Amino acid sequence: MSPIPVFFVFLWSTGFIVAKFGLPFAPPLTFLLLRCACVLLVLVPLVGAVRAPWPTGSIGHIAVAGLLLQAGYLGGVWCAIKLGMPAGVTALIVGMQPILTAAAAPLIGESVRPRQWLGLLLGLAGVALVVYAKMSLVGLSPLAVGYCVLALLSITAGTMYQRRFCPRFDLRTGTVIQFGATVALLLPLAIVFEGFSPGLATVQWTPSFIGALLWSVFALSIGAIFLLFTLLQRSDATVVTSLLYLTPPTTAVMAWIMFGEAFSLLGVAGMAVAIVGVVCVVKK
Numbered sequence: 001m002s003p004i005p006v007f008f009v010f011l012w013s014t015g016f017i018v019a020k021f022g023l024p025f026a027p028p029l030t031f032l033l034l035r036c037a038c039v040l041l042v043l044v045p046l047v048g049a050v051r052a053p054w055p056t057g058s059i060g061h062i063a064v065a066g067l068l069l070q071a072g073y074l075g076g077v078w079c080a081i082k083l084g085m086p087a088g089v090t091a092l093i094v095g096m097q098p099i100l101t102a103a104a105a106p107l108i109g110e111s112v113r114p115r116q117w118l119g120l121l122l123g124l125a126g127v128a129l130v131v132y133a134k135m136s137l138v139g140l141s142p143l144a145v146g147y148c149v150l151a152l153l154s155i156t157a158g159t160m161y162q163r164r165f166c167p168r169f170d171l172r173t174g175t176v177i178q179f180g181a182t183v184a185l186l187l188p189l190a191i192v193f194e195g196f197s198p199g200l201a202t203v204q205w206t207p208s209f210i211g212a213l214l215w216s217v218f219a220l221s222i223g224a225i226f227l228l229f230t231l232l233q234r235s236d237a238t239v240v241t242s243l244l245y246l247t248p249p250t251t252a253v254m255a256w257i258m259f260g261e262a263f264s265l266l267g268v269a270g271m272a273v274a275i276v277g278v279v280c281v282v283k284k
Helices: 003-013 015-025 028-050 059-082 087-094 097-108 114-132 142-165 171-194 207-234 237-259 265-282
Strands: none
Touching: 003 015, 003 207, 003 237, 015 028, 015 059, 015 207, 015 237, 028 059, 028 171, 028 207, 059 087, 059 142, 059 171, 087 142, 087 237, 097 114, 097 142, 097 237, 114 237, 114 265, 142 207, 142 237, 171 207, 207 237, 237 265
């Protein structure tokens, strides 16, 4: 088995951990804006130095996919958590993505076999078991739920759109396009809704915040996104998104190790069910 899916799941799973470290010290859109701007500061000189090829005829499609995957998905998740939405409930709602992707697979010329449908349902059941003990009604405001649904629809649409209209492009220049488009969208939103200013008065530059920002830039925005794009180039969208079923269980283990959060036998059972489900989807 290729190590790429394993690394992808690990890195993607750290997203909720980063949110716990970073969100107390900056508004969500401001944090994401800084994250995307820092990615551009890293990648633009690299692209220029190595003369990476720019895509022809698909820049608009790449930008649209980036807005859905970055601004829509991340903005929705982080705003929901900032409003007090429990991470377990957020994970469960966003965890519907593989099912939606499979249902929409015919739209991009992909098919889902009966065994894969069984795996998708098992994966969803496993996610539900993992987060069940952590679920709480606290934070379930209509606005927070709306942000979660926005994140769910955005990552589903973004995955399908990229697979359909721009499945292959240079990862370095493509990522620059996507994060550049995201900065262009997030900047006015952060100014209007969060009082963003060049002086970054709304940010507290604590060690926790700086560490969360650096991890978000290098591990998540560059590492995990590069791996996601690589997987989308090699496999069907249904297969790739099924890996996201492993995110809540992995995050639960991380939270148990780092924060001492409870991890029950029910959670262990859920992990096992989710893993079986993903195997059913990805096995040839």
